[in-house]
Amino acid sequence: MQGVLTLGQFIIENQSEFPYAKGELSRLLRDIGIASKIVNREVNKAGLMDILGEAGTMNIQGESQKKLDVFANEQFISALQSGGECCIVASEENDEFVYIDGEVSKDAKYIVAIDPLDGSSNIDVNVAVGTIFSIYRRKSSTGRATIDDVLQKGTEQVAAGYVIYGSSTMLVYTTGKGVNGFTLDPSIGEFCLSHPKMRIPKDGTIYSINEGNYVHFPEGVKKYLKYCQVEDPTSSRPFTSRYIGSMVADIHRNMIKGGIFIYPTTSSAPNGKLRLVYECNPMAFIIEQAGGRATDGFNRILEKDVHSLHQRSAIFIGSENMVHKAESLMSQYTKDQSDEKLNELLYKTGVIGGLD
Ligand code: AHG
Ligand code: MN
Ligand code: MN
Numbered sequence: 001m002q003g004v005l006t007l008g009q010f011i012i013e014n015q016s017e018f019p020y021a022k023g024e025l026s027r028l029l030r031d032i033g034i035a036s037k038i039v040n041r042e043v044n045k046a047g048l049m050d051i052l053g054e055a056g057t058m059n060i061q062g063e064s065q066k067k068l069d070v071f072a073n074e075q076f077i078s079a080l081q082s083g084g085e086c087c088i089v090a091s092e093e094n095d096e097f098v099y100i101d102g103e104v105s106k107d108a109k110y111i112v113a114i115d116p117l118d119g120s121s122n123i124d125v126n127v128a129v130g131t132i133f134s135i136y137r138r139k140s141s142t143g144r145a146t147i148d149d150v151l152q153k154g155t156e157q158v159a160a161g162y163v164i165y166g167s168s169t170m171l172v173y174t175t176g177k178g179v180n181g182f183t184l185d186p187s188i189g190e191f192c193l194s195h196p197k198m199r200i201p202k203d204g205t206i207y208s209i210n211e212g213n214y215v216h217f218p219e220g221v222k223k224y225l226k227y228c229q230v231e232d233p234t235s236s237r238p239f240t241s242r243y244i245g246s247m248v249a250d251i252h253r254n255m256i257k258g259g260i261f262i263y264p265t266t267s268s269a270p271n272g273k274l275r276l277v278y279e280c281n282p283m284a285f286i287i288e289q290a291g292g293r294a295t296d297g298f299n300r301i302l303e304k305d306v307h308s309l310h311q312r313s314a315i316f317i318g319s320e321n322m323v324h325k326a327e328s329l330m331s332q333y334t335k336d337q338s339d340e341k342l343n344e345l346l347y348k349t350g351v352i353g354g355l356d
């Protein structure tokens with residue numbers, strides 16, 4: 001066991017870096033770690049048990065829930081309930097946020113936002129899935145926490161992390177002082193520090209996007225894809241396309257190898273698909289802490305106003321220079337498009353260009 005540092009040991013050794021009372025956040029992270037091991041066990045058994053298929057209920061997005069979505073949600077909520085450090089859970093799987101009203105939890109200082117199982121449609125085909133979590137400190141100091149405690153900007157996160165249930169299971173998290181990754185050693189049932197001080201390369205050669213939606217993409221995204229596909233040996237283009245369909249797995253790969261993940265607005269989903277509170281904000285916090293960049297194509301994800309629990313956002317996230325390039329094309333072509341529209345309007349109203 002020499003040289004092995006478990007997640008529990010690491011949290012205790014590094015809690016002097018935590019911004020607030022140290023024990024509470026440590027316990028919260030420990031509780032999330034425990035629940036993720038239980039979820040990991042069930043994900044691994046998914047092919048063996050009668051757990052595949054629809055649970056028969058719909059979440060607020062109108063998507064059918066897999067049984068493992070429901071199971072994972074219950075596990076995280078119950079771990080946070082018994083831990084006593086969290087007063088509200090905001091989950092993808094619950095239409096409204098969930099009060100943890102136990103004797104201990106009602107005055108608890110933290111709020112957890114969670115996507116209990118990300119990429120869940122991949123379960124049926126034995127492809128990596130994940131969990132995403134985000135931790136906020138409640139703003140109100142007395143009484144029951146309110147929706148305003150939940151709807152904080154991403155910049156207010158005190159910690160965020162993800163678990164990837166892949167060829168091995170990893171937990172990666174930040175408390176705002178860099179990013180560390182832990183791999184689950186199934187033989188001892190512990191997450192062990194395997195990726196200390198993770199950094200995403202400034203440049204990369206992988207782009208991840210659901211290209212099937214191409215016709216619905218904004219012009220700037222189409223131009224960026226063309227840029228990725230053009231031959232230019234000096235910048236290692238054409239780049240490689242990789243898309244798993246689990247945001248956690250796609251971003252984790254890009255974090256290690258360098259790359260960009262894009263889920264833009266589309267003409268059919270004008271606000272994007274992914275959810276700001278429990279998908280975009282935590283992943284943006286982690287990637288920024290690893291030296292990368294995360295925007296909605298124009299503005300920093302972490303500074304976006306949060307109006308509702310299940311709010312959606314476009315996301316461009318990954319290696320800093322790749323995201324910058326995509327953003328520059330977004331603003332260039334959005335401007336061109338709006339200039340075109342303006343010119344059309346001015347022409348129609350006779351302000352410019354006459355027929356003669
Ligand atoms: P979830 O399973 O939590 O609903 O999230 C699925 C998300 C995300 O993980 C992935 O990147 C994206 O949906 C894939 O969407 P498309 O199938 O539209 O590409
Ligand atoms: Mn998700
Ligand atoms: Mn999910």
